[in-house]
Amino acid sequence: MSPFFRKLSWLTKRRGKDEELREELEFHLEEEAEEQQARGLTEKEARYAARRDLGNLTLVKEDTRVAWGWTLVEQFFQDARYAFRTMAANKTFSALAIVSLALGIRANTAIFSFMDSLLLRALPVQEPESLVVLKWHMNAEAHARNSVMQGT
């Protein structure tokens, strides 16, 4: 079985995996505590030492779950659920935000479609790239000089 399909099958039995991990770490703590007790610590001290050795239990669990894959997907859905809850909790604010977004997008689309038809669309002639803009202008001084030169 490839890693992908193994992770896929783990995804379906997530609850069970969580419980297994809890039991696995619990077993680790008990083993460690027994070993500490054998070194002469009292039962309470030994349990405490084992916990200290393991460190942050929730962090260890979190890090281990990452190995099962799907953490990114899960976090995405978590974020999405959180977003919907926040929006539902503050309806006026969400409505205002949605309306202003809608208006903003609409205005942009309108302006763009106007500019698009005006500037970007091809002109309705054959070979529009061969069209040129001719500019014709003349000022009085140059006109006078030209006449003098012609005169000589």
Next chain:
Amino acid sequence: MSDKAPSRVELLQGTLDLLILRTLLRGRAHGHAIAKHIQRTSEDLLQVETGSLYPALHRLEAQGWIEATWDTSDKGKRAKYYRLTARGRKQLASEHSKWKAFSRAMGLILNPREEEAR
């Protein structure tokens, strides 16, 4: 615990997988036993952090290099035992030869005189 043996070596990135696979070559073991075996065999120089051991075990299991079964320990408690798979053996062989090449290369650079004397 760390005050007892001050001269502990940090595990190099990526070596934990190799150490776990090698430990399981001796036969199946649970997480705690694997950690203790690595610690003892390295004469307490290497300590496996639990925080990295279990993520590594589950990652190796996901890769299909080791497989896990629940069984009763010798003290009568339920424990999760890990065992090397055929693919794990192959992976161990390739990782091991990579490591040998790496440590030889490091040796060549760090002790050049020894090599010249040969």
